Amino acid sequence: MMKFHLPILLAVLLSTAAVASADESLLDKSKTRELSTGEQGMFGPKSHGLHYDPRMIRAAQIARQRAHPHMTWHCWAYVKDALVAADVIKSRPTSAWAREAGDELTRNYGFKELSIKNPYKAPVGAVIVYGGPDAGHVEIRTESGFVSDFVSPSAYPRPVIGIYVKPA
Template identity: 60%
Template sequence: MTDRTRSLCQKSSPFSLSAFVAQEDASGKKQAAEIVDKYYPKKIVQPFARDSKIDPKLRRAATIAQERAHAHSLSKCWHYVKEALVAAGVVRSRPTTLLAKEAGKELVNSYGFKKLPVSDPFQAPVGAVLVYGANSAAGHVEIRTEDGFVSDFRSKTPSRRPLIGVFAKT
């Protein structure tokens, strides 16, 4: 790959390229290919992510959740999100629902949250609580951060489960 081609790919590509691998093809000719070590399907959207109408305590909850999160899931997403909301003072008492997919209903009915008109997790404001469904499983819940999403673990991309809603206090 030429320097010109490499610079064009790096400017317009969602891939992070860090190294090359060399191998011989069937005819014995050496070929070089770059190794893709990271892929970001969508960029994090910052302008809408900082919504002044959202309770600033939710931004604090996002920070607390990030500080307490692990690198990989412990299957305790709703537990970690509840703890972050309480620690930040967003809610006065710990939510009682067991399943993550029921979090939105409880946050609206008991804690003054509102469902936001957002269907793309990347467009959710920082601190918003994203609730995902599942047919037979507990679902998933996470908080939007400045650079991704957090629950019991950190992620640059949102859950692949169907989004039930994006919730926040105003």
């Protein structure tokens, strides 16, 4: 079974500054905590001793329950739900198409677009929006791959429209 690292990626999503260098962090360390022994199973063997935003811990529990082994064609719905459930955004985006996600996240939810277009160079927690002749695709970068309605070790094989993060 593939490891699911949504909480790690959402923690970074909340704490990553949208500047030329995606390495700068705005994480409020006073609000973080270490994981319990039971929670470390969701975050993986490298999580011991690290501190996480409590919302991300909850997002991991939610995401693990909702993940599918294969694509369901509802990527944007799953990413919307994960962002709301983790309290990254307060209301559910209304755009219908995955390819519209970046515009709505920047316009209505305070996300910033990064200057990079390579999904493998996206920081953990970034929302990656892909184009294409249909609705497009959207996923969140994880430590070991990508997640939306399913978990994948590989980026989606489409042109990247944009990579987005939400400064804390």
